[in-house]
Structure formats: C-alpha cells, structure tokens
Amino acid sequence: MVFSSTLFLFYFLPGFLLLYFLAPARFKNVVALVASLLFYAWGGLNFLALFLASVVINFVLIRFMDKAQNWQKRIYLILSIVLNVAMLFYFKYANFFLENVSALGEAAGSSPLTWEKVVLPIGISFFTFEKLTYTIDVYRGVNKPLRSFWDFMLYIMLFPKMIAGPIVRFHEIADQLTDRTAFDTVDQKLAGLFRFMIGLAKKVLIANVLGEQADAIFSLSPAELPVAQAWLGAVAYTFQIYFDFSGYSDMAIGLGRLMGFQFPENFNNPYISRSITEFWQRWHITLGRWMRDYLYIPLGGNRVKPARLYVNLWTVFILSGFWHGAAWNFIAWGAYHGLFLVLDRLFLLRLYRKLGALSILPTFVITVVGWVLFRAETLAGALAYVSRMLGLGVNITAALPYYTREFWFTLVLAAVFSFMAALPRIERWEIRTLAASHFSVRAAAGITAVTALLLLLSMGYIVGSSFNPFIYFRF
Known part of the structure; x- marks a missing residue:
C-alpha cells in the first residue's frame, strides 16, 4: 500500500x-x-x-x-x-x-x-x-x-x-x-501532520512530475538521445529520487510523530554537499550510520592503515550497492561511490576546500552520473546512457523535444528546494522548523494553513493523475 x-x-x-x-x-x-x-x-x-x-x-x-x-x-x-x-x-x-x-x-x-x-x-x-x-x-x-x-x-x-x-x-x-506519553501532545501531532504533508507534496507534486518524463527518456534507446536530452533525463531522475525518497521518509517521520514515536532523520539537503563523503553524511543517513556501525567499524574503521581503510570503504559501498538491488548496475553504483570516497581521502577533499562553495557543482555532477547507474535496467544500458551524456556517438547536437511548462517549472522548483539550503541561514531555519515540537498560537495557525494547502494541492494531483510509481519494490 x-x-x-x-x-x-x-x-x-x-x-x-x-x-x-x-x-x-x-x-x-x-x-x-x-x-x-x-x-x-x-x-x-x-x-x-x-x-x-x-x-x-x-x-x-x-x-x-x-x-x-x-x-x-x-x-x-x-x-x-x-x-x-x-x-x-x-x-x-x-x-x-x-x-x-x-x-x-x-x-x-x-x-x-x-x-x-x-x-x-x-x-x-x-x-x-x-x-x-x-x-x-x-x-x-x-x-x-x-x-x-x-x-x-x-x-x-x-x-x-x-x-x-x-x-x-x-x-x-x-x-x-x-x-510514549512524553510525546503525546497536540504540538507533536501538529508537527507530525505538517511533516507528513511536506513529504506527500514532495512525492506527488515534484517527484511524480519529474519521474514521468525521466521514465520516458530512460525508455528510449541511448543511441537515439541527444546529449542535452540525456543530461535532462539524468537530472530529472536525480531530483525525482531525492524528492520521492526523502518525501517517503518525511511521511514516515510524520506518521511516527502522530503516534508518539521519534524516528531519526534520513535526509539533510544532500545536493548541497561539497564532496561525496559529505553526500553520504546527508543522503539516507540511517543507512549510512548502519553501514558505519555494523560493517565499517567492525572491519577496522579508521584505525587501520590507509590501504586497508580504502579496501574497507570500497567493500562497504559495494555491499551497499548490492543491498539496494540484485543487479550488476547496483554493484557498479556502489563501487562508483566507493571510488570517489577513496579519491576524497587521497586528494579531492583538499581540492574541494580550495574551491569552497563551488565544490557543490562537481559533487552534484558526480552524483548525477552515479544515478544513471542506479536508474538503468542493466549495467550495459547504464554505460551506453553515460556515453551519450559524454557526447560519444552521433547526433550529439540535436535539439530537445517539447516538454510542458509544468515539467520545466517543477524542475526549476526542485533545483531551488534542493540548493537553497546552501545558504547557512536557510539550512538552520529548515532544521529548526522540522524539529519543532512546541508552537505559539501564531505559528500553529501558520503551520495549519500550510498543511491544508499542501493537502489540497496533493489530493488534487493524486485524483487527477494515474502516474504514481512505487520505486522501492526492489529494495
């Protein structure tokens, strides 16, 4: 369900x-x-x-x-x-x-x-x-x-x-x-309902809209794709999986708070990361911590020699990829991220520190390419798709086909919501808002109004659309 x-x-x-x-x-x-x-x-x-x-x-x-x-x-x-x-x-x-x-x-x-x-x-x-x-x-x-x-x-x-x-x-x-009596309060229930509606809106108003076009692009033969369209499909999927997965986590956390449970956070604006190391501190946080505490640390953690440490990192992330799905492209996705975690420790982190906030861009590009490995049905299909993104083959300059204003608006909206927390003040505001458990009358009224608006918009989309994918069946 x-x-x-x-x-x-x-x-x-x-x-x-x-x-x-x-x-x-x-x-x-x-x-x-x-x-x-x-x-x-x-x-x-x-x-x-x-x-x-x-x-x-x-x-x-x-x-x-x-x-x-x-x-x-x-x-x-x-x-x-x-x-x-x-x-x-x-x-x-x-x-x-x-x-x-x-x-x-x-x-x-x-x-x-x-x-x-x-x-x-x-x-x-x-x-x-x-x-x-x-x-x-x-x-x-x-x-x-x-x-x-x-x-x-x-x-x-x-x-x-x-x-x-x-x-x-x-x-x-x-x-x-x-x-759970300590969390059985009206404020906790309001916070839970608000969080659930944020997650629902992320799922149906952003992820579903982008996912419909991403699916259409990935269903095409890579040989038919212009470079721009290949990148568009990859970026659309990059935002789709974030808003879908984080939306589900928001809904779960919100439902938990309605019941009096305090579930751990699972996402923290991963696309503002300045390295792949930071990305995995912000993406699917509960999985990362599980892998760290029950696999990486028992293997020796950071206490071993550098060569062994790099092998441990790669091992953990290959297993993480395999956990996500029983296919070679998932194993390749895990190995790909493991490689960049090793490269971070070797030299990339020093380079990124010199770039400062600009390091968000190469990290995002690395992540986008990685999501192609994750999204494709086969490893061969993923490699063919990435080759088109790199401009290998023919028909590299063909124009983009027509896409609706709704799609472009949603894509821009997804980018804004994904990157705006790069401003520290906005990130602190987000954290305070989502973690709040006590509200003034004015704040409660505002949250209630936003919750009602998100509910109306989301219900309107759900009733009017037949596209509502469930992308976790393989997990």
Whole structure:
C-alpha cells in the first residue's frame, strides 16, 4: 500500500488514526500492531506468515542469548544473523546468482538453467536490517531485550517505516515502544501532520512530475538521445529520487510523530554537499550510520592503515550497492561511490576546500552520473546512457523535444528546494522548523494553513493523475 495512494490517504490512514487516538494508552500498541499487519498483508499476504515466523524465531533466539553466558551468547548471535541474512539472500539474490550461473554455463556451451523465479517481498531489506540491529544491540548490551513479544513485533512491523525506512535502530525507540506519553501532545501531532504533508507534496507534486518524463527518456534507446536530452533525463531522475525518497521518509517521520514515536532523520539537503563523503553524511543517513556501525567499524574503521581503510570503504559501498538491488548496475553504483570516497581521502577533499562553495557543482555532477547507474535496467544500458551524456556517438547536437511548462517549472522548483539550503541561514531555519515540537498560537495557525494547502494541492494531483510509481519494490 503506497502512502500516496487514495486507498491509504482516504481510507486506511483516517481509520487508523481515529482508532489510535481513541484507544486508551494501554491499547495503542495493539491498534498500531494490527494496523501494521493489515498494511503489510495488503501488499504481501503470501509472505506474512513467513515474516511472522521469522519474528518469532528471532525473539526466542534473542531471549536465549540474553540469558546465556560467554561463548553461548555468540552462538545465538550467529544463529540469528545467519537466519536473517539467509532469508534476505534467498528472496533478493537467488534469481541474480542463478541468472549469472546460467549465463556462465551458456558461455561454456551448457544448456541454460530453468527455475521458478523467486518473488521479492516488499520491504524485506528494511525488515532484515531492523531484525539485525535488534540482535546486535542486545548482544552488545546497548539495550535489554523487550519482555513483550508483541512490542518486539511492533518494532519490526511498524507500518510507517516498513517499506522505505528510515532504518530505525532498536535503541533509538526502545523506550518509546513501552511509553510514549512524553510525546503525546497536540504540538507533536501538529508537527507530525505538517511533516507528513511536506513529504506527500514532495512525492506527488515534484517527484511524480519529474519521474514521468525521466521514465520516458530512460525508455528510449541511448543511441537515439541527444546529449542535452540525456543530461535532462539524468537530472530529472536525480531530483525525482531525492524528492520521492526523502518525501517517503518525511511521511514516515510524520506518521511516527502522530503516534508518539521519534524516528531519526534520513535526509539533510544532500545536493548541497561539497564532496561525496559529505553526500553520504546527508543522503539516507540511517543507512549510512548502519553501514558505519555494523560493517565499517567492525572491519577496522579508521584505525587501520590507509590501504586497508580504502579496501574497507570500497567493500562497504559495494555491499551497499548490492543491498539496494540484485543487479550488476547496483554493484557498479556502489563501487562508483566507493571510488570517489577513496579519491576524497587521497586528494579531492583538499581540492574541494580550495574551491569552497563551488565544490557543490562537481559533487552534484558526480552524483548525477552515479544515478544513471542506479536508474538503468542493466549495467550495459547504464554505460551506453553515460556515453551519450559524454557526447560519444552521433547526433550529439540535436535539439530537445517539447516538454510542458509544468515539467520545466517543477524542475526549476526542485533545483531551488534542493540548493537553497546552501545558504547557512536557510539550512538552520529548515532544521529548526522540522524539529519543532512546541508552537505559539501564531505559528500553529501558520503551520495549519500550510498543511491544508499542501493537502489540497496533493489530493488534487493524486485524483487527477494515474502516474504514481512505487520505486522501492526492489529494495
């Protein structure tokens, strides 16, 4: 069920909020859990029983781990990690490996393999990461395990964050799972509704408009593309994925605040970054922190020699690319970003410091080219598309075809919203506004008016348009 769908906005969300707000405090978790199970069942009923079974097994293993001593703790930790990674590997990567084994066999003269394609459950990557973080946090002693199985299931299945994050680590909301009274205020609910509407507007008023044209351009043969149109498609997708993904995160954070949960921020104006290193401190922040704490630091972090450090960086980002999708273009995207992270440490950061704010431009260009690897259906298609952007081939000076005023206006609007935080005063204002939890009467009236306007504009678009893609099905 997509947050920006009429089903969710007109039926599921109002019904859930009505029941949740009316329910006594001791029953709010029950309402949230039932709603989360219904939410997932709507799009993944075939996998619900399997996912619930994995939650039960994890809960039991972690309870045993908490009571065990010394080496026995590690055994339960390994069992839980293997279970979760194996489940992710099977559903997300079985097809990828079988396809590649079949291709190698055909190249060697064997018959191609035949198998029944494995269907990818929605949200399995986020689902798996949160089970892993619970296991590891309890093992490290960051938090004691939850006593209630139902609270544990709610942590894993909580619907606002289920399909597109943010990745909420157990210790970040452990106390809130049992007591959210500190955040159960009118101001928090207003802030949550405001944040949800910002995310909805980013998704439907900006990302969808740009995405429709980006899809049209990427559907063309790269050989047919003029250089200008190739760049236009790449830039449109660059803004689409940011406003779509950050919009979903805003909606999840807003829904969380409506319920009394404080989810971590996931985006912080990534396109004003002055290096790829900074980009990954601002883009998908919860994934970056997860990779740092559970992969990069265990590999040695910054404590190792430079050569080993560069290998670790590259390893982590190749794995990050593979986590995003089971295809070579995702692996290439991860390796591409890993390369620039290494180059940053070798010499680029020194160069960017000399450029000052101008370093935003080369960083943005590097990011745009990287998104082509991410967006293309195949690695060969991505490389062909990038070659057109570089002007390789024929027909490099052909004029752009006609695009509507709505598209150009939205593209300019996306650029303004993406880069205006390069002014420190604006960035500080954004942070204060989004983090606010107490409002004066005047501020509350203003936020309410803006929320109502965004709601009307977004609903108008949703009702009047059939283009409403869900780009996270592969994650």
